[in-house]
Structures are given as C-alpha cells and as structure tokens.
Amino acid sequence: MMQDCVEDSSQDPLSTVPIADPAPATMETKVEKKKPNENVSLADNSLLVDISDALSEKEKVKFTVHTKTTLPEFQKSEFIVVRQHEEFVWLHDRYEENEEYAGYIIPPAPPRPDFDASREKLQRLGEGEGALTREEFLKMKEELEDEYLATFKKTVAMHEVFLQRLAAHPVFRRDSHLRVFLEYEQDLCAKPRGKMDLIGGLVRSMTTTTDEIYLGATVRDVNDFFEQETSFLQEYYSHLKEAVAKVDRMTSKHKEVADAHIKLSSCITQLATREQPPMERFLTKASETFDKCRKIEGRMASDQDLKLADTLRYYMRDAHAAKAVLVRRLRCLAAYEAANRNLEKARAKNKDVHAAEQGQAEACAKFEQLSARAREELIDFRTRRVAAFRKSLIELAELEIKHARSQQELFRKSLQVLRECQ
Amino acid sequence: MSAGPDTPPFSTVDINNDSRDDEDIFASAVQEVSLDPEVNGAREGLEKVSIDDTPASISTSLNSPVMEEIATERSNNIIITVTEPQKIGEGMSSYVAYRVFTKTNMPIFSKHEFAVLRRFSDFLGLHEKLTEKYLRSGRIIPPAPEKSIVGTTKLKMTSTPSTENVNGSVSSAGVQSQFVERRRAALERFLNRVAQHPVLSIDPDFREFLESGMDLPKATSTSALSGAGMLRLFNKVGETVNKITYRMDEADPWFEERAVRVETLEACLRRLGGACEALAGERRELAVRTHDAARAHASLSGADPHAPLSRALSHVADLHEKIENLRLEQSNTDFFILSEHIKDYLGLIGSIKDVFHERVKVFQNWQHAQMQLTKRRENKAKAELSNRPDKAEQAANEIIEWETKVERNQQEFDSISRVIKKEIERWEEIRVDELRATLLHYLEEHMKHQAQAIRYWDAFLPEARAIK
Numbered sequence: 009m010m011q012d013c014v015e016d017s018s019q020d021p022l023s024t025v026p027i028a029d030p031a032p033a034t035m036e037t038k039v040e041k042k043k044p045n046e047n048v049s050l051a052d053n054s055l056l057v058d059i060s061d062a063l064s065e066k067e068k069v070k071f072t073v074h075t076k077t078t079l080p081e082f083q084k085s086e087f088i089v090v091r092q093h094e095e096f097v098w099l100h101d102r103y104e105e106n107e108e109y110a111g112y113i114i115p116p117a118p119p120r121p122d123f124d125a126s127r128e129k130l131q132r133l134g135e136g137e138g139a140l141t142r143e144e145f146l147k148m149k150e151e152l153e154d155e156y157l158a159t160f161k162k163t164v165a166m167h168e169v170f171l172q173r174l175a176a177h178p179v180f181r182r183d184s185h186l187r188v189f190l191e192y193e194q195d196l197c198a199k200p201r202g203k204m205d206l207i208g209g210l211v212r213s214m215t216t217t218t219d220e221i222y223l224g225a226t227v228r229d230v231n232d233f234f235e236q237e238t239s240f241l242q243e244y245y246s247h248l249k250e251a252v253a254k255v256d257r258m259t260s261k262h263k264e265v266a267d268a269h270i271k272l273s274s275c276i277t278q279l280a281t282r283e284q285p286p287m288e289r290f291l292t293k294a295s296e297t298f299d300k301c302r303k304i305e306g307r308m309a310s311d312q313d314l315k316l317a318d319t320l321r322y323y324m325r326d327a328h329a330a331k332a333v334l335v336r337r338l339r340c341l342a343a344y345e346a347a348n349r350n351l352e353k354a355r356a357k358n359k360d361v362h363a364a365e366q367g368q369a370e371a372c373a374k375f376e377q378l379s380a381r382a383r384e385e386l387i388d389f390r391t392r393r394v395a396a397f398r399k400s401l402i403e404l405a406e407l408e409i410k411h412a413r414s415q416q417e418l419f420r421k422s423l424q425v426l427r428e429c430q
Numbered sequence: 431m432s433a434g435p436d437t438p439p440f441s442t443v444d445i446n447n448d449s450r451d452d453e454d455i456f457a458s459a460v461q462e463v464s465l466d467p468e469v470n471g472a473r474e475g476l477e478k479v480s481i482d483d484t485p486a487s488i489s490t491s492l493n494s495p496v497m498e499e500i501a502t503e504r505s506n507n508i509i510i511t512v513t514e515p516q517k518i519g520e521g522m523s524s525y526v527a528y529r530v531f532t533k534t535n536m537p538i539f540s541k542h543e544f545a546v547l548r549r550f551s552d553f554l555g556l557h558e559k560l561t562e563k564y565l566r567s568g569r570i571i572p573p574a575p576e577k578s579i580v581g582t583t584k585l586k587m588t589s590t591p592s593t594e595n596v597n598g599s600v601s602s603a604g605v606q607s608q609f610v611e612r613r614r615a616a617l618e619r620f621l622n623r624v625a626q627h628p629v630l631s632i633d634p635d636f637r638e639f640l641e642s643g644m645d646l647p648k649a650t651s652t653s654a655l656s657g658a659g660m661l662r663l664f665n666k667v668g669e670t671v672n673k674i675t676y677r678m679d680e681a682d683p684w685f686e687e688r689a690v691r692v693e694t695l696e697a698c699l700r701r702l703g704g705a706c707e708a709l710a711g712e713r714r715e716l717a718v719r720t721h722d723a724a725r726a727h728a729s730l731s732g733a734d735p736h737a738p739l740s741r742a743l744s745h746v747a748d749l750h751e752k753i754e755n756l757r758l759e760q761s762n763t764d765f766f767i768l769s770e771h772i773k774d775y776l777g778l779i780g781s782i783k784d785v786f787h788e789r790v791k792v793f794q795n796w797q798h799a800q801m802q803l804t805k806r807r808e809n810k811a812k813a814e815l816s817n818r819p820d821k822a823e824q825a826a827n828e829i830i831e832w833e834t835k836v837e838r839n840q841q842e843f844d845s846i847s848r849v850i851k852k853e854i855e856r857w858e859e860i861r862v863d864e865l866r867a868t869l870l871h872y873l874e875e876h877m878k879h880q881a882q883a884i885r886y887w888d889a890f891l892p893e894a895r896a897i898k
Contacts, residue, residue, distance in 0.1 A: 243733045251726040258719040265712045271705035279698045282691075287862050294869050301876075394739050394897060401742060401894040405887050412883040419877035426870060 054078045057175045059168040069121045075190045095196045102185040110336040111381030115173040116325035118166035126156040144274045237386050241331050248324035255317040262309035269302035290429040297422040308411045315404035323393055330389050333382050340375050347371035508534035508625045512618040515610050525549045532640045538632055552646045553617055559635045565788055568849030572623035573777030575616035678790045696779045703772040713761035717754045724750035738897045745893040752886050763875040771868040789846050796839035803832035
C-alpha cells in the first residue's frame, strides 16, 4: 500500500525555527526530527527513513538522510549519509528503468531545490535599500528570510516524502539501489558529471520515444479501461498544470498584498511622530494593527500555497508518473505483439519454433502481469488522489477560517482600543 | 463679485456697519448661541477691530469676528448628499448631472429639505466664486474636485455609464463607474466642507447653489478646454513665479513655523497616499488572479470523473469567485475610504498654501504702498528745497493719499494674518478628527470583509468534508 504523500499540517513553514546564521548564503537550518509520517500503513517499522538535517550553501543543499532499520540486508541498524539532490534523481531513475517495476507508479522525484527567486528578491531589496526607511527595510528583510526558510523546509519535506514512500512500499523497499543510497557512505556522484547526465539522458530519451509510439497510435490498446485512463490522465494532467500555475500566481500576489502593508504602516508611524500625544498614540496603534494584519495575510497566502498549490503540484507529478506506467505498458504490448509475429513467422518457416513459443509465452505473461499491476496502481492512484484532496481542502478551509477569524478579532480589538484613545 | 441684476439677495444690506444690532439679519443665530456662557466667557478678548472696507469687494463678505467666533463653536446642522449621477445628452455635448439633496435646519434656508440638479461645471463655478470672494480675507477654501479630461471624455463617449460586469471583474465599464463614483463622493465632500465652514456656509452663492431650482449660468471659465481656461492656467503660472522670486520679510514666527509644518505634513500624506494606492492596486490584481484560479479549478472539476471530488472542486471554483469579489471590495475600501481622504487633505493643504500666498501678496501691496509713500515724502522734501510750492502741494496731497493706502493695506495685512490663524486652528482640529474617523471607518470595513470571508469558507467546509 502506498502511503499518503501529502504534507501534513505539522510542517508549518512559519513555525519558528532557529537560524544559526541569518546570512542567506550559508543558511544552516535544523529540521526537527518528526515522528514517521502517520499515514504509513505498514504494521512494522522495519525501515524508517527521515531527513534529520539539511544544510544550504551557495548552490547546493546537503540532506542528512537518517535510517533506522531491522532488516537483515543492511549492515547496521541505524546510520546516516549525506546526499545531494542529484543523488535523489539518480535513485529515481534507477527505479524508472527497472523493468520489474514497469507496472508500478514510481514516486515522482523531488523537484530541484530552487532558491533563485528568494535570492533575487533579497538582492533587489539590498539594491533598493536607499528608498526605504530602516524599519521598512528590516521588515521586508524579515519577510524574505521567512520566505526563504519556508522554501527550504518545503524542499526538505519533498525529498523526505520521496524516500519515505519508497521505504514504506513492500516492493520498492527491497531494491538494492535504495540500500546503496541509504547506506553507501561515499558520494554516489563520484562518477564524473558527464556520465551521470548520460545515464539520466538515456532514461529520458527512452520516455520520449515511447511517448512517440503512444502518441502515434501505432499500437492499438486492447483494453477499454486503459484507453479511458489514458485520455483521462492526459486531460487531467494538463488541467492540474494549469491550476498549479494559476494558484501559484494568486498566492504570490497575495504575498505582495501582505508586503504592501509594510509601507502603509510605516507611513502611518511617520505621521504619528508629527502629532500631539493623543493622536500620536492613536496613529501608532493603527500602525501596529496594520503590521499584525500583514503577518496574518502572509500566513493566509502561505497556507494556500501549502494546502492547495502543493497538493495540486504533487498530484500533477503523480499523474505524470501514472502516465509513464501507461507508456511502459504500451511498450510491453508492442513487445508482446512482436513476439506474436515472431512466433507466426517461426511456425511458417518451421524453424526455432520452440524458442519462439517460449518467447511469446514470456512476453504474454509479462504483459498480463504488468497490465494487472498497472490497473491496480491506477485505481489506487484515484483513491489516493481523492483522499489527499479531501484532506488538503478541509485543512485549507480550516486554516483560512482560523486566519480570517484572527484578522476579524485583530480589527475588533484595535477598534476598541482606538476608540478609547482620546 | 458682481453687483448686477442677479445680485444675490441681501447684498444691499451693509453689514460692514459697526452698529450691527438693527441690521443683523442673523440676529437669531447670534442670540441663540450667545446664551451659552461657555462660549461668551471662553474666548479670550473678542478683539474690537474695525472692519476692513476694501471697496472692490465683496460687500457680502462677512468678516465680523464676533459672528465667526461664535459660529465656530457649533457645527452647522446641515447634511448634503450628492446622488444619482445621470448622463444627459449624447456625444461631446453630453454631461453628467448630479442630484444635490440638502437636509438642514439652518435658518438661512427657506426649507428643511430640498434638492436640485447640478452639473460638474456648476460645482467648479461655485468654487471659483467662493475663492474670488474669500481667499483674499484669508479663508481656506475647500478644494474642488479635479477635472479629468480623459475621464470626462470617456464618459461622454460611452453609451451608458456605470454598470459593473456580471462577474464583477474589472473592465473598462468598471473603471468608468469607479470614476463616476469617485467624482460623486468628492463633490459631496466638497459641499459638506463648505457647509461646515462658519463663514462660507452662509454665503449667498452657496445658498443659491443648494436651493435654486433654476439652472445656474454656465460657468464657461471653468471648462477644461476653453480659451478662458488656458488664460487662467497662464495666470497661475505667473503667480507661481511670483511665489518663488519674492522673499517676504516674515515678522511673525508663527507663519514660518506653520509653513514648515504644513510642508512636512504634505510630504507625509503623499507617501501615505502612495502606499495606500499601491495596496489597493495589489488587491485589485489579486482579484484578477483569483478569478483565473477559479476558472482553472472549474476546468479541473470538469475533468474529474469522481463525482464527489468533482463537486468539491467546482465548489472551490465558486468559492474563489466569491473571494475575487471580496478582494475587489477590499481594494475599493482602501481606495474610496483611505486614499480619497488623503487626496482631499492634499488638496486642502494646497488651499492653505494658496492662502499663505495671498497673505504674501497683501504684504507686497503694503510694502509697495509704503515705498510709494516714502517716495512722495521725498518728492515733497525735494520740492520744498527747490522752492516749488505747487509741486510741494501736489506731493502733500499724494502723501495723504498714500498714507491712507498704507494704513488700509496694513489693516488688510493684519486682518488676513489674524483670519488665517483662526482658519488654521480650526483646520487642525478638523483634520485630526477626520483622520481619526477615516481610520476607524477603514478598519470597520475591513473587519466586515473578514466576516464575509469567514462566511464563505464556512459554507465551503462541509462540501470538502462530503468528499468520499
């Protein structure tokens, strides 16, 4: 059974996490040890994986992968290794190219850590420092640092979820590459970069050719179910992609609305300093209100991002992985049909018939096995999707209500205090 | 101020006469208020000053200090609303007419409730008249709403104004109706400010504007595109140059200090206005993007075969459309409540600067007269020395003439200085009160918006829970 792979609400990016050194270039972040994801449906804890620490320096992020296991295949029962993003991709590709897993939906590789946007914003802030008051500058800087931290935590979570999904899967967890990834203390990327890219490229080019086969409809599908699934996934994937893009734009603008409060509250403070005491107090309090309002709006935006956008994004990638299964199945079908033709030819020439028969039987078995597995996986995908959306939408609604209530309360209290300010 | 056939009523009454009691048409108002001991005792020294009798004017200008001292203690009981903008006519000759509805129990009005139709140029005409009559005496004239050639032309050329699109998204029609609403609100604030001013509120032109059922003579000099308008623009430029080149020898530190304070306040308000408009703009953009997200969810809902999830996604789409409208409303709150208030005050500061400048001009006059007097005195001395009795006598006459002028100009200067001080004090109080009221209103509206947001999400939650 695949575990539910949606972020749980304990991964609130805005919960305070101590930052050792605020300079963004070398940001050390301690990610607290969490309990294993509560959705792991395996009865035993024979293989538990988590990312206990992560370090961001310049262009790379280094993840500390911590494993606790009772399985005999491993040399020790508890150990850590340090891995970089490329090694996660390497691991994913090993699963993708393994024919034994052809019928399975391979958990999508985590996205590359991308702090470019945050870094750019911070840089622009530094450049535009002259135009802002000290207070405004500090607040903006604080906001951007929070954003950076949130992005960082998210990327850690994505990498972790990827590994946990593999570790919880009854078939995937036994893979030797996973063991190597978890145990092997040397750099997996000891191979020169070029070679890595080549291997990666091979996997990619295979998918493209099979896509062509699939799109070219040179192979006809024998089964209604798969026919439907194909068109469904195709359409669904593109809608998900669109939805992700639009929600991202919305949440980033929401963040900008929150930030716009900084200038507003700073201008009101300036106004306050030119006034007599009762009015001065009034304006100062009003300015504080807008500042608090900004924080709540910011949380609204990031929760929308976390619950809505990230869910959509995860399922978009999962849908892509599901499509990959269908493509592999078609390739297998093509091989099966080739084996059939081969057998006919052999029978006609009455040469190597036995070998051809065996080949055909194997291809048939392989195809049927793959189809059966794929069918299960696709049905499971639907169930998982529905459950995940349900969970996320409920959590989203609850969070938004909570935030709207705090805003309302903030305004109510402020109005009360302001009215008393004589 | 004209004294022709359509002279405002009561203009023949000479209120510049010192023995006011018999001819004081506002006797009732004075008596009613003067019974208040607080008022009578509180004001320090109702100065006994002889009323300025500048001929050119303004026979209806009420510079009576007593009157005004008393009137400032009470706010006038009058509320004006400007409603129902309707487009009259078509094409370039069309215009928008506003219904001006007044509710009052001020004695100078003949009725308690009455309404008239006025067009934008009528408002500008009123502002013009008030400025001509009272700026010279040091009154702060509430600024008239801006002319906007672009907005006006657009309005003239569209077929019917002011209906928002069905889905509420900002479109050209939406922007149009925003323009009309802004103008309407600005006109309303202008009239109410005039109505609360102790002196301006009882001006006959103002009264006529509110009461007279007849169309007012078209104020062509206020047309944005007329020749007269261009001429006024040039005159204003000339004035600005004057402001820069003439350095007044300021004897009263109060004015210098105030001028600086007003400048810094203006800078602060400009920045605040910018921040507020930025916020409003971001929210408007957020509304647009929320709309896009709603559409995307609707498409997603259509593609999902699982019925409960499809329904939920469709509810997400609906929810976001509602939120889109909410964001627009929030943006409007930012804009109409806070940003417009700030613009008003920037305009008022402009009026204050105008009045300061008037004082400088009056000072200039005085100095000029002083110089002329000195010259005449020199002339007389010279004539006496060179034994020219005819020239000496002429000079003596001129001396008397200029002495009178000097005295009069000095009085005018003292008067305007005094009036400005009072106006500014009054303005400072009002400014603080209005800022307070605006911010409170602003927060109240935003609080309501949050309540609305809660309602929307609350309605959505059971839908999410219903997914099987």
